[in-house]
Amino acid sequence: MQDNSDLSALDLTDVPWDSWMARVSEVGAERGFAEDLGPKHQAIFVEDGDTLLVTFETFPGIQTLSDTGTPLGWDMVQAKGWSHLALISTADTWFRDNRVYGFFDQLIDDGFFDEFDNVVFYGAGPCGYAAAAFSVAAPGARVLVLQPQATLDPRTAEWDRRFLPMRRTDFTERYGYAPDMLDASDRAYVLYDPREQLDAMHSALFERRNVTRFRLPFMGDALQGDLIELDLIVPLLTAAADGSLDTAGFARMLRARRGHAPYLRKLLARLEAEGRPLLAEWLCRNVVGRMNAPRFRRKLEQLQAARAR
Numbered sequence: 124m125q126d127n128s129d130l131s132a133l134d135l136t137d138v139p140w141d142s143w144m145a146r147v148s149e150v151g152a153e154r155g156f157a158e159d160l161g162p163k164h165q166a167i168f169v170e171d172g173d174t175l176l177v178t179f180e181t182f183p184g185i186q187t188l189s190d191t192g193t194p195l196g197w198d199m200v201q202a203k204g205w206s207h208l209a210l211i212s213t214a215d216t217w218f219r220d221n222r223v224y225g226f227f228d229q230l231i232d233d234g235f236f237d238e239f240d241n242v243v244f245y246g247a248g249p250c251g252y253a254a255a256a257f258s259v260a261a262p263g264a265r266v267l268v269l270q271p272q273a274t275l276d277p278r279t280a281e282w283d284r285r286f287l288p289m290r291r292t293d294f295t296e297r298y299g300y301a302p303d304m305l306d307a308s309d310r311a312y313v314l315y316d317p318r319e320q321l322d323a324m325h326s327a328l329f330e331r332r333n334v335t336r337f338r339l340p341f342m343g344d345a346l347q348g349d350l351i352e353l354d355l356i357v358p359l360l361t362a363a364a365d366g367s368l369d370t371a372g373f374a375r376m377l378r379a380r381r382g383h384a385p386y387l388r389k390l391l392a393r394l395e396a397e398g399r400p401l402l403a404e405w406l407c408r409n410v411v412g413r414m415n416a417p418r419f420r421r422k423l424e425q426l427q428a429a430r431a432r
Contacts, residue, residue, distance in 0.1 A: 130201055135192035140182055140213060143192065160222040165211045167194065172204040174364055175239040179210045179218060179250035188351055202357050206239065210253065218253040219292050227260045236261035243267065243364045247347035255301035258308050266311035267363040269346045273301050273328035283321050302329045309333065312368055316342045337373050341390045349386065353379045382414060391422065400426055
């Protein structure tokens with residue numbers, strides 16, 4: 124296992140794309156490889172252990188979500204000693220690019236994925252689509268994706284109007300329809316909030332014999348950021364890698380959201396919107412009894428006063 128101190132010492136926050144990519148590519152060249160896949164995509168491989176994590180990430184997402192401005196997978200290199208292949212894009216491209224297809228073709232020809240005991244693909248949103256779609260390159264891999272799109276082909280997903288400019292992009296050619304690409308995986312896990320209607324509709328398209336769909340109600344449409352704040356990405360990826368991620372284990376992990384203020388605020392807002400003051404009062408009483416939560420304390424007082432009247 125290689126020394127990971129050089130990764131933990133890097134701070135690339137607020138660094139422009141060209142400078143950031145130059146520095147990250149240096150790390151790849153020193154510890155694995157770095158490959159330019161055109162103006163919008165880059166591949167960085169850091170070699171370490173016998174488990175390979177393949178992540179799909181965007182540069183803006185990395186700058187927003189990472190305290191050090193480095194790829195999310197590097198956390199797993201440091202925490203678990205895994206190897207890591209990062210596919211990085213300049214923006215949300217869904218990685219629909221011939222250079223990216225060719226890169227994975229070459230990895231297959233080289234037997235790259237055969238060198239690892241375990242392979243895990245990960246991504247969120249558009250990157251979740253890509254993680255599912257390209258996982259077919261490594262049969263037997265495990266896949267963890269957060270609120271992925273199944274496709275943006277209007278013939279299948281005309282109801283999703285969030286990404287209208289992408290309708291000019293072909294989602295039918297190679298590595299195209301993400302749910303079908305999961306057929307070669309050992310297991311896949313799709314996480315989504317069932318109250319986010321479009322995310323739930325895409326999730327339904329992933330229903331397969333080897334796919335487990337986990338519901339995260341009231342977590343909203345930014346699951347990756349919330350799960351990072353809850354320190355759950357590493358445990359989820361670890362459980363996905365060893366095949367131990369199941370409904371009971373997932374529920375135990377999600378108990379952490381009982382102390383997560385954004386989740387609790389969304390839950391309270393939903394109860395108020397549905398006109399359920401007694402349940403809202405019970406929620407506020409529970410939160411105030413466990414946490415220092417002035418907002419919930421004020422709301423509890425208001426609800427109690429209204430009930431007394």
